[in-house]
Amino acid sequence: MIIKNSKIALPDRNEFVSLDIEIDQGKIVSIGENLQGSEILDASGMQIFPGAIDPHVHFNEPGFTDKEDFYHGTCAAASGGVTTIIDMPCTSVPPVTNLENFRTKLDTVKNKAVVDFGFFGGVSGQVMGADYQKNMAELAAYIMGFKTYFISGMDSFRSLSPDQLMKVLSEARKLQRPVLLHAEDPGIVNGLTKTQKALGKDWLNFFRSRPEEAEVFAVIKAIAAVRATGAQLHIVHVGSGEAAKLLANESNISGETAPHYLAFNNKDLERLGGALKTTPVVKSEGNSEILWECLTKGVLDFAASDHASAGADQKNTGSAWDDYSGIPGTGTLFPYLYSEGLRKRQFPLSRFLKITSENAAQKYGFFDRKGSIEINKDADFIFVNPNEEWQVKGKTFLSKGKITPFENMIFQGKIEKTILRGEIVFDSNSGIHVKPGYGQFIKPHFDISAR
Ligand SMILES: [Zn+2]
Numbered sequence: 001m002i003i004k005n006s007k008i009a010l011p012d013r014n015e016f017v018s019l020d021i022e023i024d025q026g027k028i029v030s031i032g033e034n035l036q037g038s039e040i041l042d043a044s045g046m047q048i049f050p051g052a053i054d055p056h057v058h059f060n061e062p063g064f065t066d067k068e069d070f071y072h073g074t075c076a077a078a079s080g081g082v083t084t085i086i087d088m089p090c091t092s093v094p095p096v097t098n099l100e101n102f103r104t105k106l107d108t109v110k111n112k113a114v115v116d117f118g119f120f121g122g123v124s125g126q127v128m129g130a131d132y133q134k135n136m137a138e139l140a141a142y143i144m145g146f147k148t149y150f151i152s153g154m155d156s157f158r159s160l161s162p163d164q165l166m167k168v169l170s171e172a173r174k175l176q177r178p179v180l181l182h183a184e185d186p187g188i189v190n191g192l193t194k195t196q197k198a199l200g201k202d203w204l205n206f207f208r209s210r211p212e213e214a215e216v217f218a219v220i221k222a223i224a225a226v227r228a229t230g231a232q233l234h235i236v237h238v239g240s241g242e243a244a245k246l247l248a249n250e251s252n253i254s255g256e257t258a259p260h261y262l263a264f265n266n267k268d269l270e271r272l273g274g275a276l277k278t279t280p281v282v283k284s285e286g287n288s289e290i291l292w293e294c295l296t297k298g299v300l301d302f303a304a305s306d307h308a309s310a311g312a313d314q315k316n317t318g319s320a321w322d323d324y325s326g327i328p329g330t331g332t333l334f335p336y337l338y339s340e341g342l343r344k345r346q347f348p349l350s351r352f353l354k355i356t357s358e359n360a361a362q363k364y365g366f367f368d369r370k371g372s373i374e375i376n377k378d379a380d381f382i383f384v385n386p387n388e389e390w391q392v393k394g395k396t397f398l399s400k401g402k403i404t405p406f407e408n409m410i411f412q413g414k415i416e417k418t419i420l421r422g423e424i425v426f427d428s429n430s431g432i433h434v435k436p437g438y439g440q441f442i443k444p445h446f447d448i449s450a451r
Helices: 070-079 099-109 132-139 162-175 186-199 203-209 212-229 241-245 259-263 266-276 287-297 333-344 349-363
Strands: 002-004 020-024 027-032 040-042 047-050 052-057 082-087 116-119 146-149 179-182 233-235 253-257 381-391 410-420 423-427
Touching: 047 349, 052 070, 052 333, 052 349, 070 082, 070 410, 070 423, 082 410, 099 116, 099 132, 132 162, 146 162, 162 179, 162 212, 186 203, 186 212, 203 266, 212 233, 212 241, 212 253, 241 287, 253 287, 259 287, 259 333, 287 349, 333 349, 333 381, 333 410
Parallel strands: 002 040, 052 082, 082 116, 146 179, 179 233, 233 253
Antiparallel strands: 002 020, 020 027, 047 381, 381 410, 410 423
């Protein structure tokens, strides 16, 4: 198949280029002028991007599929231009903390995905007994990193103390895998949660229980642990500008943020309530600007959705403490960054490609297959009509979750098609085009030095 008449976003270029793309057996085999072939896909008027990567989702299968499952989650991803997701180990039962649990999860989800997927393994407080080294070593070949928590809301996946994190970092360094950390200080959050719960159940109470200092404290501790061990650490969902800035001079620590931290602050939380409840919570005014700046300068490496959906009843309980924490974000990740970053803020195109695709593929060991439009890579693309605007409506989401803080926002640029390994998986007129199971499991091929 030949894609014709498009404008392509090639790596390290700040302008689109007008070239054809030839696809054979799911791979890009040539990029050039006037390519000839029997099957033509006309992309007149479209901008073509590499398939987006969402390297932080909770699709909950097996275990919590009342909230989300692999089929609905990956359909939502495809509708938002995401062709590869990486699923977290903590929100499935059993959690992916050993090889047997990994196999259970892969067997359960492998015939359900419509986009490609990888897994993170995890190290919880529960598995820090005698076997954690063996478990980590056995998992390493199949997973893209090890997720850990300084504070966890899940009894099935408990947090690590700083000394336990040091042990995990030492082991991960030997295995050449990054460690991912939910960085909020438990001393601060647990203390303030008790105080604020006694004061009320409003959004201001919840907001005050997880202050910016909790992230700053945790990141400082994490920096000390990384300096002591020399391991690679990645801080997930950074919301505090001050915490993000701490990463600027740390060559072994990377960070990600999420659209909700770029778009919203505590005033929005009071207005939107449960629709915007996440942990970490959105921060005060001013933080978003610093996060945008950190994304521009490369202090933060990419954005991820932290997709974690739940039904309307669980998002509107009447108590800020009881509402489910998490939003269905994988379908709005790329559209938000395209509209607000590339278009409104005139983000350099080359940097936009890094934060939506390249950097995650490099960090997690599959840049040989994905992450850019280059010969020999998977033919994963997003066709964007740059001249169309559209309004976000949660009820149209393909996720099981329909409650979104982006409700009614107008985005520039409409995704017309999402293509994975040469097949149309999503079309804006006709929806999902492939059967569950088209999505493949991706194993990492690590060269951790190429961060
Ligand atoms: Zn998460």
